[in-house]
Amino acid sequence: MRRFWSFTAVAAAFGVFAGLAGCGDGADGETTTIGVVGPLTLQYASFGEQMKQGAELAIADINKAGGVLGKKLAADYGDDACDPKQAVAVAGQMVGNRVPLVVGHFCSGSSIPAAQIYGDADLVMISPASTNPSLTDDRAGPNIYRVCGRDDQQGAVAGHYIADHFAGKNIAIVHDKTAYGKGLADQTKKAMNEAGLQEKLYEAITANEKDYSALVSKLKRNNIDLVFLGGYHTEAGLITRQMRDQGLDTVLMGGDALVSQEYWSITGDAGEGTLMTFSPDPRNNPEAKDVVARFEAKGVEPEATSSTPTRRSKPGRRRPRRPARRHPSR
Known part of the structure; x- marks a missing residue:
């Protein structure tokens, strides 16, 4: 479940692996398509929807700034429902669609088996939320990453x-x-x-x-x-x-x-x-003020576990805060 960093997961991925944008995979000449995979249906759909909202805002910002290596970005959204078998199927579709990067998956139980598919295809995967250590400790390939803690x-x-x-x-x-x-x-x-x-x-x-x-x-x-x-x-x-x-x-x-x-x-x-x-609630971070305001203007309440991390994140580690008693009014 998470978080706030300086860059979007999308921007960070293409910043680190910018060369992939010129490879032709997932591109139609003027557009590079990346995969965004999370639970868009069933009981964890709210997390996937937050990821989608964050990705849309990030891609809009990147395109407004000129795109990546002169190409606009577009997203191919996949629904794994936080189900391991469905995650493997969606991963296979992303590989078949030749996207150079997948931002996802959300649940560790989906990310770990999906990473095997991406690893075999030498495709970059960056999870914004999967905290199980084995995702990166037992890395399925050199291009499997997370931008959250463990x-x-x-x-x-x-x-x-x-x-x-x-x-x-x-x-x-x-x-x-x-x-x-x-x-x-x-x-x-x-x-x-x-x-x-x-x-x-x-x-x-x-x-x-x-x-x-x-x-x-x-x-x-x-x-x-x-x-x-x-x-x-x-x-x-x-x-x-x-x-x-x-x-x-x-x-x-x-x-x-x-x-x-x-x-x-x-x-x-x-x-x-x-x-x-x-982790620290990004809504309370002064650096996130503009992003939070833009979400709220769209009628989206950016929860601490999803949209802002997808919107603004870079590979790294985070340290959780000590447990706190929580109530929606506090």
Whole structure:
């Protein structure tokens, strides 16, 4: 889930790999087409839509400034729905379309298998949001990049925070079996254990379900004080709301995938007191003032996890902020 840097992912990619723009791939003579891939449908579509909005604004700015190597940019949008199999299929389409660059994918579970396709084709891939370390630690090719931080970074922050603030309490670590969710949960568990605190429960859930009452009942039986969820805002919101429905005041904590207005739409007031790790909100960055204003003028609220990073980013590392209690009014 993320972020603000100095250049757009699109501009950074073509700045670093400018030679690719003159290769002819993905070009019709006057235009170079790049791929932008994310979840445009199903439960994570809000993230993909934010990516798309950011890419459109970035491409408009680049074209207004003269394009890249004299050519205008255009986008070929792909929908992977954050599904690994669909991501591989879309990656194959992008390779077939001979785009020189793909900005994407969003979910780690999509980026990792898609990277194998791009790596084999020697195509440049830059993910704006996939935080699982294996994407770049086990790099599928020399042109696979990310412009966000890693789960071993935010997991360390979360794990030490739990150990420092919930010492002697009953902790549950839960993940959704995805590359992002399990990876973040395991990194958090590792850091927490190393700091001297052991979890009472370690559980897995299935994403996309609606009823998590079995998990909530187990949390209740074990008197869990805090549950760390490695997963996305949809499941986190449902679990939070169902905990409150069963009378639990257990604190829910998660990672940057919870930074979405949709989380609060699910939880309502039940989400008060949620903890999450996240990077600095670009809307509070003076350098992003103009970009944020332009999004808002289009009726788009640029969330911290998607549009601004796609709009303004460059390869690098980021360090998550310490967990904070979040509420939409704060």
